[in-house]
Amino acid sequence: MNAAAGTEGNPFLDPLRFERRAPECLVVIFGANGDLTRRKLLPALYELARERRLSTGFAVLGISRTPLSDAVFRDKMRESVAQFSESGPLDAEIWEGFAQGLFYEAGNFDDPAFYQRLASRLPQIAAARQTAGNAVYYLSTQPSYYAAIAAQLGAAGLAGGGAGDGRPWRRLIVEKPFGHDLATARDLNRRLQSVFEESDIYRIDHYLGKETVQNILAFRFANGIFEPLWNRSYIRYVQMTAAESIGVEGRGAYYEESGALRDMIQNHLLQVMATVALEPPARFDAASTRDERAKVLRSIRPLDRDQVGTHAVAGQYGPARLGGRDLAGYRQEPGVDPESRTETYVAATFFVDNWRWAGVPFYLRTGKRLPKRVTEIAIQFAAAPHLVFGNHSGGEPNLLILRIQPEEGISLKFQSKTPGAGIELRGVSMDFNYGSSFGARLPSAYETLLLDAIQGDATLYTRQDMVEASWQAVEPVIEVWNNTPPDFPNYAAGSWGPQPAEEMLERRGHRWRRP
Numbered sequence: 001m002n003a004a005a006g007t008e009g010n011p012f013l014d015p016l017r018f019e020r021r022a023p024e025c026l027v028v029i030f031g032a033n034g035d036l037t038r039r040k041l042l043p044a045l046y047e048l049a050r051e052r053r054l055s056t057g058f059a060v061l062g063i064s065r066t067p068l069s070d071a072v073f074r075d076k077m078r079e080s081v082a083q084f085s086e087s088g089p090l091d092a093e094i095w096e097g098f099a100q101g102l103f104y105e106a107g108n109f110d111d112p113a114f115y116q117r118l119a120s121r122l123p124q125i126a127a128a129r130q131t132a133g134n135a136v137y138y139l140s141t142q143p144s145y146y147a148a149i150a151a152q153l154g155a156a157g158l159a160g161g162g163a164g165d166g167r168p169w170r171r172l173i174v175e176k177p178f179g180h181d182l183a184t185a186r187d188l189n190r191r192l193q194s195v196f197e198e199s200d201i202y203r204i205d206h207y208l209g210k211e212t213v214q215n216i217l218a219f220r221f222a223n224g225i226f227e228p229l230w231n232r233s234y235i236r237y238v239q240m241t242a243a244e245s246i247g248v249e250g251r252g253a254y255y256e257e258s259g260a261l262r263d264m265i266q267n268h269l270l271q272v273m274a275t276v277a278l279e280p281p282a283r284f285d286a287a288s289t290r291d292e293r294a295k296v297l298r299s300i301r302p303l304d305r306d307q308v309g310t311h312a313v314a315g316q317y318g319p320a321r322l323g324g325r326d327l328a329g330y331r332q333e334p335g336v337d338p339e340s341r342t343e344t345y346v347a348a349t350f351f352v353d354n355w356r357w358a359g360v361p362f363y364l365r366t367g368k369r370l371p372k373r374v375t376e377i378a379i380q381f382a383a384a385p386h387l388v389f390g391n392h393s394g395g396e397p398n399l400l401i402l403r404i405q406p407e408e409g410i411s412l413k414f415q416s417k418t419p420g421a422g423i424e425l426r427g428v429s430m431d432f433n434y435g436s437s438f439g440a441r442l443p444s445a446y447e448t449l450l451l452d453a454i455q456g457d458a459t460l461y462t463r464q465d466m467v468e469a470s471w472q473a474v475e476p477v478i479e480v481w482n483n484t485p486p487d488f489p490n491y492a493a494g495s496w497g498p499q500p501a502e503e504m505l506e507r508r509g510h511r512w513r514r515p
Helices: 035-050 070-084 092-099 112-129 143-155 182-193 211-221 252-277 286-298 305-311 434-438 445-455 464-483 499-506
Strands: 025-030 058-064 102-106 135-139 170-174 201-203 235-243 312-315 320-322 325-327 345-351 361-367 374-381 399-405 409-417 425-433
Touching: 025 035, 025 112, 025 445, 035 058, 035 070, 035 092, 035 445, 058 112, 070 092, 070 102, 102 112, 112 143, 135 143, 143 170, 143 182, 182 464, 201 464, 211 252, 211 399, 211 409, 235 252, 252 286, 252 345, 252 361, 252 374, 252 464, 286 464, 305 312, 305 345, 305 464, 312 464, 312 499, 345 464, 345 499, 361 499, 425 434
Parallel strands: 025 058, 025 135, 058 102, 135 170, 170 201, 235 361
Antiparallel strands: 235 374, 312 345, 320 325, 345 361, 374 399, 399 409, 409 425
């Protein structure tokens, strides 16, 4: 479902979505020697080739500063795909066919002469691989290069086209973080849009490409029993948890510049929250679905500066001894300032001021060095209005859990009578598991998103207004935390975070779920 095929089926429900082949295209990856390319992008493109989703007119051009030949680049990518492929051992025959379309060019991202060489290399690859001149530029570089690369592409005549004018189409995929705050996000939007049309800019959020996140909409809108309950009359609160058991794992220098609020809340969790809370779109195309997500983000109640202390909690993990081994605190990690004020944990309360969600708190939390790796959404329903079984009722309201990772699925918790005489109730669960139900490998988020961008389907990508609205939601928190030095570290590695995060919910009579 793309700009040229906007009448195609629902991308969330269409069983043939992954049967459609990508059109002819060259994927140009800036930062091809980076970790993202090795671990995610090339393995994802290989999986698409293995599933025969890519056209025969397909190629990849890797770009980085390090001088490499095409052959050496292919060997390096073979090692990466063999290590990180999710489909098992590398298929030598498929790889040989795929590798013939891998090319490499070395150059500095801010050097105009390099882009003139690029303007000559792209037509050569297009002729050799029959890509029809179409290109997707993937910016997997330091964010400081995003605007400069776009400007240089424009100056070299490598941007634009494809909007019905007969020229090859050119699209730009931009990795997070998109800006460092609201002002820089707006400036980056302005600079990118001076070269590319907004419809050709794809701001990637890999959480939105996860099958279980997409399934939220299918779960709501394809089942008549859930959508009537999806509102303030039946839902008491919503919890969203994105927990990591690891620390910053060698990414200390990057994390010092971002922190958990920018890295996870502004980027991922607010977008997932908008997916949970959106109104039914008129149709499932990119414009309608993104319109509804944008409305939710714009409806988030602005925090006053004096509310930040009760609505947001920052944390930073300290050292601990766990499982017989010593775990370093964040300030002891490589590349981290020994006096760092960067948060590795955030818990925040947001309210959506519209008719559907007025008064329902959305609790979002994320953190490093928590007890387990888990991402889930917990929908807490209101208690039954009258407990006819009295003290034997158990008293636990229904709970719907949408598990995003690592065990993708859905659980519905409800009360059931225990066997025997009398009425004794106990909480039980009905579980749906993706792996056991479908018996097939789930496509990775990057497989889904790369295929969508090549097809021109922006449904799962964030739009300019959505990015700016999510920055507006966290801007008061950023300002207060910048001006109020936190007392770090305030939680031990391996714990569920700082005590003030528990108190934030306790003030409303709620508590965090332990996944």
